[in-house]
Amino acid sequence: MAPSSSIDEFGIQTLTLIPGLPNDVGALILAFVPYSHHPRIKSTCKLWRRFFSSKTLIYLRQNYVLAPKMLCIFPQDPSIASPYLFDPKNLSWRPLPPMPCNPYVYGLSNFIAVSVGPHLYVLGGSLFDTRSFPLDRPSPSSSAFRFDFATFSWESLSPMITPRGSFACAAMPECGKIVVAGGGSRHTMFGAAGSRMSSVEMYDIVNNEWMALDGLPRFRAGCVGFFLGREFWVMGGYGEARMVSGVFPVDEYYRDAVVMELKNGGKWRELGDMWDEGERRRLGKIVVVDDGGWDSPGIFMLDRGEIFRYEMTSNRWAMETCVPKKASDNASVGFVALDGELYLLTLLQVNDSSDGRRTRHHKRSSTLLIQVYDPRKRAWRSFAVKPPFHQPLDFRMAVMCTIRL
Numbered sequence: 001m002a003p004s005s006s007i008d009e010f011g012i013q014t015l016t017l018i019p020g021l022p023n024d025v026g027a028l029i030l031a032f033v034p035y036s037h038h039p040r041i042k043s044t045c046k047l048w049r050r051f052f053s054s055k056t057l058i059y060l061r062q063n064y065v066l067a068p069k070m071l072c073i074f075p076q077d078p079s080i081a082s083p084y085l086f087d088p089k090n091l092s093w094r095p096l097p098p099m100p101c102n103p104y105v106y107g108l109s110n111f112i113a114v115s116v117g118p119h120l121y122v123l124g125g126s127l128f129d130t131r132s133f134p135l136d137r138p139s140p141s142s143s144a145f146r147f148d149f150a151t152f153s154w155e156s157l158s159p160m161i162t163p164r165g166s167f168a169c170a171a172m173p174e175c176g177k178i179v180v181a182g183g184g185s186r187h188t189m190f191g192a193a194g195s196r197m198s199s200v201e202m203y204d205i206v207n208n209e210w211m212a213l214d215g216l217p218r219f220r221a222g223c224v225g226f227f228l229g230r231e232f233w234v235m236g237g238y239g240e241a242r243m244v245s246g247v248f249p250v251d252e253y254y255r256d257a258v259v260m261e262l263k264n265g266g267k268w269r270e271l272g273d274m275w276d277e278g279e280r281r282r283l284g285k286i287v288v289v290d291d292g293g294w295d296s297p298g299i300f301m302l303d304r305g306e307i308f309r310y311e312m313t314s315n316r317w318a319m320e321t322c323v324p325k326k327a328s329d330n331a332s333v334g335f336v337a338l339d340g341e342l343y344l345l346t347l348l349q350v351n352d353s354s355d356g357r358r359t360r361h362h363k364r365s366s367t368l369l370i371q372v373y374d375p376r377k378r379a380w381r382s383f384a385v386k387p388p389f390h391q392p393l394d395f396r397m398a399v400m401c402t403i404r405l
Contacts, residue, residue: 158210
């Protein structure tokens with residue numbers, strides 16, 4: 001960054017960011033301040049406020065600073081509850097503004113959040129629409145929003161071709177593309193209802209447009225997606241439901257995986273079952289570690305207090321480790337990969353035996369236990385933080401993603 005361009009951007013010719021240093025050197029030094037601390041130090045002076053609110057800061061951090069990844073947590077519908085950034089290195093939180101609100105819809109859930117560069121994308125989901133009938137039946141959403149950390153604001157994008165929630169999604173940052181596959185209309189309030197679909201789309205970030213791709217071999221919702229090189233993988237999920245006693249619908253979960261090779265015309269190939277019948281009912285929570293210094297990304301699954309690693313050669317899951325402090329079930333645990341490590345988030349409630357009533361202070365007295373596993377060292381560590389949420393964090397409804405800022 002040239003000194004003249006830095007000074008022109010701030011509109012001040014005589015002042016410097018750090019006394020005695022050129023502005024380009026001062027800007028680079030300030031860019032190394034952890035992102036979560038920016039709101040506190042930007043009030044130091046007007047020049048710092050302008051710098052910490054500029055696109056120059058994002059550019060420097062993306063190109064010159066090896067910034068750690070941060071975790072973005074959406075506790076519930078992002079149009080009514082602010083998402084939060086969590087910096088695990090500095091144990092600090094920063095709220096983001098709520099997403100633009102549509103007065104006709106509410107209760108957004110099962111959406112996907114994914115990051116590309118300094119942008120955060122929120123796609124699809126399932127919601128209730130006051131204009132539809134019946135009112136208590138959830139509908140899939142085709143909406144797409146992007147949060148720009150340079151302007152610290154949301155913007156609406158072109159909607160998906162097909163509305164969907166509970167779908168597989170992954171981004172190719174180097175190509176400026178986002179792929180979505182499958183999904184349906186299921187809402188977190190209804191455990192065994194909603195539609196399923198097989199359609200696949202790809203979003204072009206530069207042109208802000210969606211393009212239809214070859215559909216999945218079968219209807220599939222509740223699945224997980226990720227990229228391995230130029231291959232888009234889709235694992236697990238459920239298809240058609242079977243009726244128990246002719247009354248209760250029960251999902252039929254898939255045990256297989258399918259892969260699309262984008263460089264060969266976007267055709268799907270099926271890999272077969274990843275476990276034998278009776279071994280487990282459904283696929284657990286999946287994360288991909290692609291920044292751990294390995295030759296190929298590691299694929300890990302959390303299932304009933306145990307972590308498994310996927311072996312591509314055998315198309316099977318191998319036991320990796322056991323979680324030191326297990327939760328009651330997988331649904332109450334957040335599972336995410338950050339800088340080559342696996343993070344397990346569990347909310348511990350602090351009960352007050354002297355008063356059974358649930359006061360406002362009681363709601364915020366919970367503690368977030370974070371257990372971290374390093375696959376390279378095969379070692380665990382843990383720490384606890386106080387979450388900033390006004391309501392208890394429910395990982396069955398919360399949506400999480402990582403972003404490097």
